[in-house]
Amino acid sequence: MEEPRIGVYVCWCGTNISKMVDVEAVTNEVKALPNVTIAKNYKYMCSDPGQDLIIKDIKLHNLNRVVVAACSPRIHELTFRTACEKAGINPYLFEMANVREQDSWVHTDRTEATNKAIDLVVAAIRRVRYHEPLQKRFVNVNPATLIIGGGISGLTAALEIANAGKQVYLVEKSDQLGGQVKKFDLTFPHLSSAQQMIRPIVQRVDNHPNISVFLETEIREVTGYIGNFKTAISVNGGDPVELEFGNIIAAVGLKPFNPEVISEYNYKEFPDVITSFEFEEKLLAGRILTVYGKEPRNVAIIHCVGSRNKKYHEYCSRVCCMAALKYVHQVRAALPSANIFEIYADMRAYGKGHEEFYALTTHRQIMFLMYDQQKKLPVINQADRSDNCNMIIEMDELLSGQSIEVPVDMVILMVNMEAQENVKQVVRAIGVSLCGNQFFIEKHPKLDPVATTTGGVYIIGTCQGPKDIPDSVAQARAAAARILGAIAQGSVPIEVTTASVNELLCCGCQTCIGVCPYKAISYDENNKVSIVNEILCKGCGTCGSACPAGAIISKHFTDLQILSEIEGVMSMS
């Protein structure tokens, strides 16, 4: 390794840093450290003149390492790496010290903040000495796409990709396409028919020359990596078919919450306490009748069943409020004189046309009753004969502070959208993570909501989180666009800071293999060592920590680099 020649640059960030950190003192403190060739400070390092300063110095002083003390590397690491690259040194020979978000902005004592900045810069200097150049890499993309799940989002994505002339393999677990939407009567907020919407889509998918549909089929294992996946599926127990594809879309959908666990609602106990999904069946059948075959005179709709309650699911299912209002219209149309009770915990009308829909619904002669999810759920009891109704709901009404009894003949439980069960296999196969609520985790909740941390794997629809039809469709088209973009490019960049095995040290114990969440490590029987497929590797580094022999190197996060950084932060005390 050539002797490190480090350029250190401390940013003022206007006054953002300089107000709390004595940038001059920091610069002076590190100037004389071993391997530091030059140390400067400047008003805005990220500005063009700031970057030019680095570029010029690299050339002038023959620098081979750069440290910038400025904002969070999550903001400008890429900026400065690019500057290094422009100046002709490998972008990974750069390190950043976060003296703004984690120093000047959070501390109030200038001396302490300056000392901290010095520690952080020294650590970066110590670390960068051991940085190694890393090379960018690309892989080719197979133009076919695998879509798992034939609901509205899967179907939409399939059509979008197939219409662009690319092959789609659509795999559906059940025996028909259409998903949950196929089970709905009307949709909110326009009360248009779900059937009229989904049927033509299914038909188009069925007849599309670029889409191969596999019903009653599950994905067991997927091998390969972005651009080059493979799976074997067996249709109806027949011979396995081998499929090859470059991208994967998971659209495995949702599962209605089972309200049996909520004892207050006595679901299953009382036959006229039904879930929203069961109510859709009644609507599709065309008649709203109690089990006694009578038209209910009092219909209660209970919101947030299994939602927004730490005992069941803390999250909000997003669609149930509007679906409940939709039922108001349907019940009112069918039973003009019925009393309708909306028993809700909060009315959430966030979407386009939703608030208007809510306002419209309030004129449908209904009674809104609010309950407190956290304190007490409404309790559904059997009514006495004298009550002149089927059941009585006892509840503490929040807005009035009254404990009340509500006479009801039918109760619709707006059940939570739960994550699909038994997806562990799919999750494992395609290498995505599940959040605490068992929904698939996106790569970035705001900036990358349909991608996952596994390259080439996208998640759309309700498997990513509860959402309505427009959102599912939007995600489907977004994922399709991403995939078509990658196909058009022909190749995609892959992670650089991966792990790699030092075969001279690997003893073949295979501890690392089970540790990898991406199945990127395999055992080479011939050489009796583990090898990392650096295309699959995401660079989390957990194998590096698991390797007892110290044979796995986490590139850019090596033991030496991190230990030097630790020594660095502690060296000035």
Add this chain to the structure above:
Amino acid sequence: MSVRVHPELRNQLMQFGIGDWNACYHCGTCTAMCPLSEEGFLFPRKKIRLMQMGLKNEIESSVEPWLCYYCGDCTSTCPRDANPGELMMSLRRYLTSIYDWTGLSKKFYTSEVWEIGSILLIAVLVVIAFLIGLPAMGYSFTTELTSQGGVKINSFAPIHIIEAFDWAMAIVVGGLLISNILRMYYKIIWKHGHTKVTFWVHVREFWRLVFNFSVQPKFGKCDDKRYWFSHWFLMSGYTIMFIVVVVFLPWFQTEKILPPWHLQRALGYYATFGLLFGLLVAITGRMRRKDVKFYFSHVSDWLFLVMLTLTVITGILIHIFRIYGMPYATYIFYIIHMAVLVPMILIEVPFSKWSHLAYRPFAVYFQHLKTHAVPRKTKINSIN
């Protein structure tokens, strides 16, 4: 203890003028805005909730609707156009009908046929009484004028008969009002919440009744003081007129033409101006529909205004015609005056809008009694 919701109550309340049920989403802006809403007696939001939920007993035992003087601030600041002011007004109508044990109030409020029909019926009876009754009893009127040139009005409307009738009407109306107020007391203090108030508290707080009746300090707390003034002006005129007519009729319905500065005429002019001014403000307000409090008008609102205006105008005309010695005109307008006044008193005071003259001050009185109410001992059936 849980209470049963009555979904059907909402339809009933609808007939009392309540508009959009579910518009209110309980932000509480109205309660925050209201200068009259106070700890322990919060409104309008809470009352709207009771209405929405059909909690009959809770509504009927509410004193708060009477504490509202309808300045309209709640309605103009409501983000949902839920119109809390008018909802409170509607509640007052409903409560009036609930306090009334005869059931007539409800009929009058919910049926225009009943209300207008009854008024017409009484008016016709009054006309009959004058045209047929009095002559049948042997009274005959004269067109002769007095020495001062005034109309001999007592020959047309014999003073002792009219006075007797006034007293009879006052007793009937007063009796009805008192019985309704007792029912109001029963619902607010006794029935709901099972409380009682000591006799001493009744006595100690009594001044509030008088004070609120005569000054209407609560109305004065509303932001726009003009309405308090016009209302107080009207009310004082009305009260003077009422007392003069019922108690001092022989002094008032005189054939003498007193000098204009005479107390009798001065009181009459004050009352007339008070009434006219108040009516002018209310009528123009309801016609212009600029202020929130006048934006919504129930049939009962207009009926009351029209009848009172007619009474005042006919009263003025009687006064003018009498002084200028025009017997026929005087007698005709006397009949019209009575044909408007009598049904107005008989129907509006005990059964309709005008009852608020009693319910409002009593409500303030009851409100203060309520704050001193103690739980009533109820029999506890122990299991042993």
Add this chain to the structure above:
Amino acid sequence: MDFRPKIVAFLCNWCAYTGADLAGTSRIHYAPNIRIIRIMCSGRIEPTFILKAFQQGADGVLVCGCHPGDCHYQEGNYKCLRRFKLLQKFTRQMGIEKDRLRLEWISASEGKQFAELVNDMTKTLLSMGPSKVKSSLEVEHLNV
């Protein structure tokens, strides 16, 4: 000089480090005693790093990862937890007080919680006094 505890913190890039950044962008002030070292995943944190920090004189070591179930790399935080638990048993044996070594989950949105955590740990360390790991290593024998 009064005692200023020094905390070396290992924060995963996706949750905890972002959370610490959020504390900054939200201008939530906290004690200046912490020195943050970024790693991609809490699953990369090795006992070696933590022991090294103590050896170098850290009064406390803080490890932060994503909340269980939220790991950017699926389950790196669980691996971290397992290793941490075992390491904790070891460090206790070695006489390092329990409160000097903490593992906490901080999400990208928990800037405030992170600041509170740092303050809390600083407070605890202030009450405990300096770590004796480094001084224990200074042996008395040479030049007898």
Add this chain to the structure above:
Amino acid sequence: MSSEQTNLKPKLKLAVYWGSACGGCCVSVLDTHEKLLDIVAAADPVFWPIALDIKYKDVEAMPDQSIDLTLFNGAVRNSENQHIAQLLRKKTKILVAYGSCAYMGGIPGLANFSGKSEVFERAYVETESTKNPERIFPVTEYPVEEGTLKLPKFFNDVLPLNKVVDVDYYIPGCPPQSERLIEVFTAIVSGAQLPPKGSVVGANDKTNCDECKRTKSENKTIDRFYRPWEIQDDKETCFLEQGVICMGPATRGGCGVRCVEGNSPCRGCYGPPPGATDPGAKMMSAIGTMINADNPEEIDKIIESIVDPAGLFYRFSLPGSILGRKVQ
């Protein structure tokens, strides 16, 4: 090597010394059996307390750098060990820390879980065979009629050799395998290019699993740990996969996997592989990873079955580890 060769070259001067040691390392030199003759043929032992009656003053009299090779075994426990280490450093060209104790502290290094006072208390008061009500402890100087009796000072810490003097090479093992010694010795005698100073010699870069004949798979999740006597070893499968902690994957090869061959898990006497900063931490990290549980309580429960992690992972290496000793 032939005697002819050795005749051509001047004979090397060899010293073997034991510090705080059990003597096993010295015996390992003797365990070269007939090869000992070759050693003696190539080198003259000039100082070897277990074998030769040469006094410290004799060594002190030797010229500096006159000894070619010193195999220093045993840890540094007291001022005597330290004195001789420094003395030999001065007199020796190539100083080798020989065996686990000199290399990392070894078994005596376990005393770093306590301190001098605790050791004395145990040794001179508490031991079952001791009766010492007056609590008499050794002192460094004791005046008697004839003069002053002196004893070396007992240090608070056990130290590996490199914490006292500069060490050229390390030969790990408890004791080092005699074959490895011969390899190293031969290399030195032959004048071959020696590895960089500070290297571990006489051991492999790869860890023990590389040579281990047991079947290994990726299936390394553990629901419960067993101590070797708690489980019926199937003698075929990787110890770890049976739940027995074997230091093999984190321990340099070179011993010939003798313990595992004898159906006992590796205890780590050969020390960590190159690149490991701490002898026990890598193994601890690996073992932690294998715990098959996600929630803290279950993890704790599994960890309960690792009774003494410090003793287990640092059996031979506590003084040479990052922490070095228990915090005092």
